[in-house]
Amino acid sequence: MSGKQPHPTWVVAAGLAWALGAPTGCDEHDRHAYPEPPASVAPETVTVEPRTQLLPTFPCSSKCHAARAPQPEKRLLTEFHTFRNAEFHHGDPAGWCYQCHSQENIDRLVIASGELVTFDEAYLLCGGCHGDKLRDWRLAVHGKTMGHWTGNKIRRSCTGCHNPHNPTFPHLVPEAPPVSPEHGERM
Amino acid sequence: MKNDGCTPRACPSGEPSGSAPAERGAPLLQLGRRPPDRRAILGASVAAVAGVATGSGCGNHHFDAHYKELTDEDKRRIFERIEAETRHKTGVDVKISAPQPMDGVEFAYALDLSLCNGNRRCAEACARENNLPDVPKFRYIQVLEMDRGTLDFENANAYYEHDEVPVPGKVYLPVQCQHCANPPCVKVCPVTATWREPDGLVVVDYNWCIGCRYCIAACPYFGRRFNFHEPTVRPRNINPDMGYISNRLRPVGVVEKCTFCLQRTRVGRYPACLEACPTGARKFGNLADPNGEVRIMLERKRVYVLKEELGTLPRFYYFYG
Numbered sequence: 001m002s003g004k005q006p007h008p009t010w011v012v013a014a015g016l017a018w019a020l021g022a023p024t025g026c027d028e029h030d031r032h033a034y035p036e037p038p039a040s041v042a043p044e045t046v047t048v049e050p051r052t053q054l055l056p057t058f059p060c061s062s063k064c065h066a067a068r069a070p071q072p073e074k075r076l077l078t079e080f081h082t083f084r085n086a087e088f089h090h091g092d093p094a095g096w097c098y099q100c101h102s103q104e105n106i107d108r109l110v111i112a113s114g115e116l117v118t119f120d121e122a123y124l125l126c127g128g129c130h131g132d133k134l135r136d137w138r139l140a141v142h143g144k145t146m147g148h149w150t151g152n153k154i155r156r157s158c159t160g161c162h163n164p165h166n167p168t169f170p171h172l173v174p175e176a177p178p179v180s181p182e183h184g185e186r187m
Numbered sequence: 188m189k190n191d192g193c194t195p196r197a198c199p200s201g202e203p204s205g206s207a208p209a210e211r212g213a214p215l216l217q218l219g220r221r222p223p224d225r226r227a228i229l230g231a232s233v234a235a236v237a238g239v240a241t242g243s244g245c246g247n248h249h250f251d252a253h254y255k256e257l258t259d260e261d262k263r264r265i266f267e268r269i270e271a272e273t274r275h276k277t278g279v280d281v282k283i284s285a286p287q288p289m290d291g292v293e294f295a296y297a298l299d300l301s302l303c304n305g306n307r308r309c310a311e312a313c314a315r316e317n318n319l320p321d322v323p324k325f326r327y328i329q330v331l332e333m334d335r336g337t338l339d340f341e342n343a344n345a346y347y348e349h350d351e352v353p354v355p356g357k358v359y360l361p362v363q364c365q366h367c368a369n370p371p372c373v374k375v376c377p378v379t380a381t382w383r384e385p386d387g388l389v390v391v392d393y394n395w396c397i398g399c400r401y402c403i404a405a406c407p408y409f410g411r412r413f414n415f416h417e418p419t420v421r422p423r424n425i426n427p428d429m430g431y432i433s434n435r436l437r438p439v440g441v442v443e444k445c446t447f448c449l450q451r452t453r454v455g456r457y458p459a460c461l462e463a464c465p466t467g468a469r470k471f472g473n474l475a476d477p478n479g480e481v482r483i484m485l486e487r488k489r490v491y492v493l494k495e496e497l498g499t500l501p502r503f504y505y506f507y508g
Contacts, residue, residue, distance in 0.1 A: 044478070136508060139480075139483050139484075139487070140470070140480040140483070141299075141470070141480070141483060141484050141487065141488065141508055142299075142467070142508050143467050144464070144465075144466075144467030145457075145467070145470075145480065146457065146462060147457070148455040148456055148457070149452070149455060149456070149457055149471055149472050149473065149479075149480075150455035151455070156467065161465070161466070161467060169302075169304065169466060171304075171351040171352065171353070172304060172306040172308075172351065172352055172465065173306075173350065173351060173352075174305060174306045174307045174347070174348075174349060174351075174352045175306065175307035175308060175310060175311045176307075176348070177307070177345070177346040177347060177348055178310070178324055178325050178326040178329070178345070178346070179323060179324045179325070180346050
């Protein structure tokens with residue numbers, strides 16, 4: 001019985017031979033060891049693009065809300081922000097203003113833990129539900145990064161691209177197509 | 188394999204010395220047939236782009252005997268001449284530079300197919316950054332529109348015109364030069380006017396290209412374009428920040444292509460297409476940096492390359508975020 005099985009040494013030797021001989025031409029290109037990252041590359045600093053300065057009616061408290069007491073019951077907005085009624089398409093239809101905005105301080109957002117965060121830190125609020133996107137965003141896999149790939153990076157926050165009240169990315173008008181070589185072009 | 192070393196175009200540098208023309212030994216590059224002006228330009232480009240390789244001692248005596256390496260002063264003179272020529276031709280003051288590859292950097296690009304909505308902002312920004320001609324209108328980046336659920340390049344449409352994108356039921360896949368680690372375009376060039384740089388960028392020497400278009404036929408990604416007509420860029424569209432082997436104005440009859448905006452990326456900036464993308468689908472970084480964006484994406488996401496079976500080893504990765 002054991003005579004019919006290959007000796008373990010041969011199995012190992014065959015495996016070695018396969019491992020040494022197997023790589024195809026293609027593999028060889030990819031097998032080079034990556035060099036060390038350059039010393040010239042500065043340590044990465046990531047700045048999140050601030051949002052508050054871009055909001056025309058911010059701070060909300062001093063502009064309008066100072067004169068109004070918060071009304072915690074859900075209702076259709078009839079005096080201000082009326083466009084939100086039609087525009088609002090975000091998650092649970094039961095949700096409304098104070099699901100995300102703070103009742104105590106209208107200039108802040110309230111995250112799941114009850115802490116208040118600024119509009120610049122909206123990603124902390126968004127990540128409360130969209131944890132997978134927050135993880136990817138922190139790794140720069142999701143979202144837009146600007147600045148320099150060598151170190152100083154500026155990352156656009158969630159609300160820089162998505163309207164938080166209607167977060168589906170808007171449709172865009174595409175740029176004109178190139179001229180097809182089949183149709184040619186008059187010079 | 189990153190820098191395939193001792194090809195004549197990658198290693199030598201400098202102009203042929205005036206007293207010793209290329210008559211001794213096999214004239215590897217047939218230099219004697221070319222006008223002196225063109226030789227000077229060649230020397231500049233090689234010296235500019237392959238300075239690292241030159242220093243590594245892979246030259247041979249033919250080049251030692253017949254060439255001298257351009258000094259910084261020589262290069263400066265050539266850049267100034269091109270700047271003056273461009274000013275004379277277009278009336279625009281431009282600045283030519285030749286940024287060098289950084290040590291320990293291999294560029295790679297990643298694109299999130301789940302985000303791309305086919306708006307072509309990338310292609311337009313590329314055209315402006317890289318001084319692509321207004322007439323004829325071609326683009327380095329081709330955005331393919333395909334039916335959802337297919338990756339059918341044969342029936343893809345790159346010339347779609349819609350009022351709004353994305354169109355329901357369609358998916359979009361931008362294709363540009365994939366900067367292959369095993370580039371077929373480089374292999375077929377009969378005059379080695381195109382090569383792969385140490386940082387992984389596949390570039391073209393516009394002064395050495397003979398316009399045979401073999402590389403266009405060899406590229407499986409339609410990554411290269413040919414100037415069939417004198418390329419005209421409106422002066423107001425000219426980007427004055429020009430790289431010698433990337434976005435300076437090209438003559439008629441040469442091949443050009445995406446260089447990952449070499450004139451920007453080698454000084455640390457992002458490519459123009461990435462900065463223009465409104466959806467944030469584009470990622471760019473150093474493949475050699477284990478904490479870089481591209482490496483993190485490669486390790487965590489489902490990643491594809493186009494036409495993997497051809498063994499071209501693209502440095503352009505598509506993923507679903």
